[in-house]
Amino acid sequence: MQAFKQHDMLPESSHDEQARQDFVMAFRGHLSGALMPGAYRVYHQRVEPAFRAARGRAPADQEEVRQVMTQDPYYQFWSAMQRRSQEMLWESVIEPTERQLPELIGRSRKLSKKTLAKGRKGTLRLDPALVVPKYHTAADIHLQPGGYHTDFTADDVAAGVVYDKGINIYMGGALGPENNLTGDTLLAYFREKHPQSRPARILDMGCAIGNCAVPWGRAFPDAELHAIDVGAPVLRYAHARAQALGVPIHFSQQNAEATDFEAGSFDLVVSHIMLHETSKSALVRILKECHRLLRPGALMLHLEIPRGKTVIEKFMHNWESYNNNETFCRYMTNIDLKSEAVKGGFDPAKTRMDEFVPKLDVAQMNYTESFFWNILAAHR
Amino acid sequence: MKKTAKNTSRARATARDAARPSARRSAPAASTARRAAPAPVRIARIAKGKKPQYFSDPAIDKLLWMTLTLMEELSVTRDRLDAVENLLEGRRVLKIADVDGYRPAAAAGRRRQAQRAAYVDRMMRAAQAELEEITGRDMPLSEAEVVAAVEA
Numbered sequence: 001m002q003a004f005k006q007h008d009m010l011p012e013s014s015h016d017e018q019a020r021q022d023f024v025m026a027f028r029g030h031l032s033g034a035l036m037p038g039a040y041r042v043y044h045q046r047v048e049p050a051f052r053a054a055r056g057r058a059p060a061d062q063e064e065v066r067q068v069m070t071q072d073p074y075y076q077f078w079s080a081m082q083r084r085s086q087e088m089l090w091e092s093v094i095e096p097t098e099r100q101l102p103e104l105i106g107r108s109r110k111l112s113k114k115t116l117a118k119g120r121k122g123t124l125r126l127d128p129a130l131v132v133p134k135y136h137t138a139a140d141i142h143l144q145p146g147g148y149h150t151d152f153t154a155d156d157v158a159a160g161v162v163y164d165k166g167i168n169i170y171m172g173g174a175l176g177p178e179n180n181l182t183g184d185t186l187l188a189y190f191r192e193k194h195p196q197s198r199p200a201r202i203l204d205m206g207c208a209i210g211n212c213a214v215p216w217g218r219a220f221p222d223a224e225l226h227a228i229d230v231g232a233p234v235l236r237y238a239h240a241r242a243q244a245l246g247v248p249i250h251f252s253q254q255n256a257e258a259t260d261f262e263a264g265s266f267d268l269v270v271s272h273i274m275l276h277e278t279s280k281s282a283l284v285r286i287l288k289e290c291h292r293l294l295r296p297g298a299l300m301l302h303l304e305i306p307r308g309k310t311v312i313e314k315f316m317h318n319w320e321s322y323n324n325n326e327t328f329c330r331y332m333t334n335i336d337l338k339s340e341a342v343k344g345g346f347d348p349a350k351t352r353m354d355e356f357v358p359k360l361d362v363a364q365m366n367y368t369e370s371f372f373w374n375i376l377a378a379h380r
Numbered sequence: 381m382k383k384t385a386k387n388t389s390r391a392r393a394t395a396r397d398a399a400r401p402s403a404r405r406s407a408p409a410a411s412t413a414r415r416a417a418p419a420p421v422r423i424a425r426i427a428k429g430k431k432p433q434y435f436s437d438p439a440i441d442k443l444l445w446m447t448l449t450l451m452e453e454l455s456v457t458r459d460r461l462d463a464v465e466n467l468l469e470g471r472r473v474l475k476i477a478d479v480d481g482y483r484p485a486a487a488a489g490r491r492r493q494a495q496r497a498a499y500v501d502r503m504m505r506a507a508q509a510e511l512e513e514i515t516g517r518d519m520p521l522s523e524a525e526v527v528a529a530v531e532a
Contacts (some may be wrong), residue, residue, distance in 0.1 A: 019459040021453045080441060084448045091425060129413040146424045162423070207441030277431035316498045325429045 004168050005177040006106060008244040009237060011100040011161060020092040024171050028085045032172070035078045036316075042074045043312045058311075060251070062333065064324075065315040083323050086143050086170075091259055092213065093146070093165040106155050107175070108240035110367050111356055124239035125252040132230050133255060135279045139325040142170075148208060148231030160209045160237020174356075175211075182211030182272040186303045187219055188279070189356050190268075199223055199267035203293060205256040206274030210238035210249055214268065217247035226261070228254040257285040263297040268367075272303045275337070276329040283335070287344025294380040300346075302376040307333040336378040351378040 013021060018302060031267045043309070047068050051059055056097055059065045069075045097104070098361040099225045104367050115121050116249050131150045140147040151159055168175055175181045190197070204213040207227035215223045229235050242249045254260065256271070256278075275283060290300045308314035315332050321330035432440050441450055468474050501508075513519055520526045 015458050015460060015463060016485075019456040020452060023455040023460070026455075027448075027452070077444075080444050081448065083432070083434070084445055087427070088448065088452060090427075094423050094425065098421065101421055101423075140427035143427040143429070145427045150424070152423050158421075158423050185497070225393050323432055325427065 002177045004041050004173065005029070007178075007241065008111065009104065009157070009161065009241045010164065011096045011104060013096045017092070020095075020218075021165070021169055022087060024089050024092050025172055025324075028169070029090070029172050029212050030310075031078065031082055031085055035081070038314065039069075039075050039078055042072055046241060047072050047075075048312075058118060060311070062308075062311050062314040062318060062330075065311050069315060078317065078321060079323060082319070083143075086324055087167050089272060090144050090162065093162050093169070097160055097161045097165070101153070101156075102366050103159075103160055103226070104157055104161060105153070105155050107235055109155065111240040113242040114243050116243065117246050120248040122239055122242050122248045123250045124234065125250075126232050127253045129234075130230060130253050130255065133257075135205045135277065135281065135282065135305075135328060136230060136273075139327060141277055142166075143325055148229065148234045151233055156233040157237040157238060157240065159231060159233035160235075160241070163234060164209050164211070164237070164241070169244045171329075174311075177333060178214060179211040180215050182303060183215035184355065185373060186212070186270055186272060186301055187376070189354070190221075191302075193377070196300075199270075199299075200268050202226065202268045202270065203228070203261070205268045205269065205271040205290075206277070207238060207251070208234045210242050210268075211249065212272040214242060214245055214247050217242070217249055223267075224250070226250045226252065228252050228256060228259060230255055257282050259287060259289060259293065261293055263292050263321050264292045267295065268295055268301070269298075270301045270303075273304055273305055275304055276326065276332045279328055280331060280335075283340055287341050290378075291345035296380055298380050299380070300341075300376075300378045302337070303335065304374040304376065305329075306372060306374045337374070341376060341378050346378040346380070350380075351376075353377075 033127065040130055043065070047065075048058060051068055080263055090182060100116075112124065129220065133144070135141075136149050144159070144166065146147075147151065148159055148161055148163070164179060167179055171181070171242075174182070199220060202216055202220065202223050202225050204210075204216065204225070204227040207213050207229050208231070210227055213225060213227040225248070228251070229238070230253065232253055239249075239251045242251075256274070271286075275286070280288060287300075294300060305317075310315040318330040318333065320326040323329075338351050339351050342348050354375045354377060355372045356375050433445075465476050466472075467481055469476050483489075520529065
């Protein structure tokens, strides 16, 4: 595994701050690799047989699994520790970020003015009037205090810094040196299915810190690459980070449900594990907006996390919903993304769901024993 | 009276500003002067949202929280000790093998033993306290008994 790359927008960690981050990563690795699989064993050997003995049948759905599993002492203990590990993860990166925040904001201002290779330059367009959707403001997603959207000071970049360092620990380093794994995964899928395609204008929706947009920018350096999000502090950070990495990207603060881009103006619209952070009504609106933005024949790709096939897998996946403020993800279990895309205006004959398997270590997976990605792909 | 009300609303506005600092920039100049040395920015530590209860007694949730945080700090301390040992070895002050092979001489050994026993005693007092409550001489059995003893 490649080491996390220290670029100009990341804070330094003191010995003890680094030791705390290292501990959290080791602790979470143990929870995922050694203790989480035990929850499946406990279900098969103890919880499910007891349910059968009492009711004469197996649990019918994840809600029935939930009723019995949350009473099991092994599951309770793993679950409580998993929750605490997530809180500790943020704490361990908030400390160095807070300590160096004024300097980081200063660096972001300087980087914003930097001209990149071939005289190109990324841009940032914020909209202070934008209403941040309730799926962000009702509860802080992933337990990151303040979420993607809270400014703790003027020109704040803290949410982005904390997110960049935090998600690397979250995935046990598996996201790669620039947290590039999810971007690379969708890019690999795109290249496999459309080897000749050279999109000239690309949009990344729900870009957060732009970690998925950067690989697209590197892959298609001549393309005009746009990336949108609703959170101002993550966008300020994303802009400075992309400038630091030398990739020109045009960031703007916009809701993917309704953007100000011209209809039919994109060759490719992508998102990376964004849809499950939205809401039932937003989901269709986003897909409708994708349909509007694509020129005829152009492609939409959304990378999503599968929600499990068996009742226990579904229950384990939705740990995130009940314990990690991924409020919407449990509703995604029963949503057919293909039919949602059709509701959004896409032709069923040109819309498909694909499973895509990246090479990942089980010890890096939090709630499941096997892993693949879901990809919603549709041509306009 | 009116002044107090005004001050209170200003205090509230200040609290809001701290939470939403973009508003701070549009605050009147007078209040900026008052804040000559602004307090360092503090990032929230607690996420918004309902925290689940994992065990039958919420106290167990809190104890596990504390235990895991202690586990983290012990790991940090071991890493730090390791850093100190490596730095000292690098500067030829000692060899790490010396620490591994260290056996305290008689006096140092006795001091260490006494320190260890005192530490164990402090930790185990949580259980000892309950035992003394039951078996101690003249132990009052209730708070009312204590009050009665004082009044008498």
